[in-house]
Amino acid sequence: MIHGGAPEGWLDLSASLDPLGTPPEVAAAIADASYGRYADLDAAAAEEHLARDAGVAAPCVLLTAGATEALRLVAETFGRSRRAVVVGPTYSEYARVAASVGSFVCERRADPPSFVPPIRDALGALRVEGTVVFVCDPNNPTGRAVDASTLRALASAPRRGSLLVLDTSFAPFAAPTCDATELIDGGHVVLVRSLTKRLATPGVRVGYVVASREIVGALRAVRDPWTVGAHAIAAARVARWTLPVEDRATIARWRERLAGGLAACGLAPVPSDANFVLARAPHARALAAALGRRRIAVRDCASFGLPDHVRVAVGPPEAQDVLFAAIAEIGAAAA
Numbered sequence: 426m427i428h429g430g431a432p433e434g435w436l437d438l439s440a441s442l443d444p445l446g447t448p449p450e451v452a453a454a455i456a457d458a459s460y461g462r463y464a465d466l467d468a469a470a471a472e473e474h475l476a477r478d479a480g481v482a483a484p485c486v487l488l489t490a491g492a493t494e495a496l497r498l499v500a501e502t503f504g505r506s507r508r509a510v511v512v513g514p515t516y517s518e519y520a521r522v523a524a525s526v527g528s529f530v531c532e533r534r535a536d537p538p539s540f541v542p543p544i545r546d547a548l549g550a551l552r553v554e555g556t557v558v559f560v561c562d563p564n565n566p567t568g569r570a571v572d573a574s575t576l577r578a579l580a581s582a583p584r585r586g587s588l589l590v591l592d593t594s595f596a597p598f599a600a601p602t603c604d605a606t607e608l609i610d611g612g613h614v615v616l617v618r619s620l621t622k623r624l625a626t627p628g629v630r631v632g633y634v635v636a637s638r639e640i641v642g643a644l645r646a647v648r649d650p651w652t653v654g655a656h657a658i659a660a661a662r663v664a665r666w667t668l669p670v671e672d673r674a675t676i677a678r679w680r681e682r683l684a685g686g687l688a689a690c691g692l693a694p695v696p697s698d699a700n701f702v703l704a705r706a707p708h709a710r711a712l713a714a715a716l717g718r719r720r721i722a723v724r725d726c727a728s729f730g731l732p733d734h735v736r737v738a739v740g741p742p743e744a745q746d747v748l749f750a751a752i753a754e755i756g757a758a759a760a
């Protein structure tokens with residue numbers, strides 16, 4: 426699958442969800458969701474809850490059908506026939522949605538092996554009037570995060586008509602940085618938050634935007650009715666953005682273990698702040714294919730322009746050991 430994801434019965438390390446699974450209160454809310462009336466599609470209470478959780482006013486939140494709908498709405502509303510700059514290598518949807526509304530898209534890429542984000546380029550682009558800049562933080566697929574002071578600099582950089590779209594869909598797995606209010610107060614930042622990763626619910630299609638009232642109002646004005654289903658609304662009503670501290674610590678421990686294990690297998694992991702690790706691998710595509718024959722999915726990163734890298738989701742130690750054993754077996758067979 427183009428964006429990752431594996432068939433039933435596979436060890437799926439290609440889609441980067443919370444490895445601790447769906448929070449029980451979210452699973453219960455989805456199971457109990459009522460969906461027989463149009464009133465079940467009233468998202469107001471869910472938006473109020475998410476706004477309280479984010480520490481912003483309710484009109485600053487828009488519930489969407491995943492981050493995917495949020496990105497589409499932002500492009501439709503603010504991106505028409507403009508200049509779009511994407512800080513890459515990154516999630517391909519930014520360039521796709523921007524191009525689909527007639528924007529001229531250019532990419533500023535981080536360099537291997539460290540993949541430190543080229544923030545100076547992003548700052549420069551935001552100072553050019555009328556530019557939409559997409560930054561993914563932490564970034565997919567590199568896992569690199571932007572620190573708090575750099576985020577503040579980015580949020581205050583846009584000149585008249587420029588906009589920073591900050592996709593923070595993997596932020597719950599990283600150390601906390603800035604509050605949403607700090608970032609959106611200037612009125613030039615759209616925070617995109619997928620709940621898919623945080624809640625481990627790719628089938629539910631839920632995410633949201635946090636931005637100024639004016640930006641959220643403009644997005645709301647163009648969006649189609651009823652795009653967010655009753656199960657997604659039920660999940661959003663009880664969702665929390667921040668992970669419990671102990672869960673974040675567990676994931677950080679597992680991430681270190683994964684990076685160490687990949688290095689021991691002869692791959693070169695990139696330092697990550699997310700719930701996945703990018704690793705340089707000789708013959709990455711062949712490795713992903715050989716793992717696939719063993720029903721283990723990792724993300725071949727050729728579509729990110731990184732044909733010699735794979736991205737591996739952080740899983741529990743037992744899952745990691747299955748992966749390490751398979752890589753060793755593949756290496757031994759190739760030797």
Ligand SMILES: Cc1ncc(COP(=O)(O)O)c(C=O)c1O
Pocket residue numbers: 428490491492493494516561565592594618619620621622627630631632
């Ligand atoms: C960085 C990033 N943003 C957004 C999405 C899409 O999120 P959603 O499933 O909420 O539409 C993805 C999916 O992989 C992603 O990697």
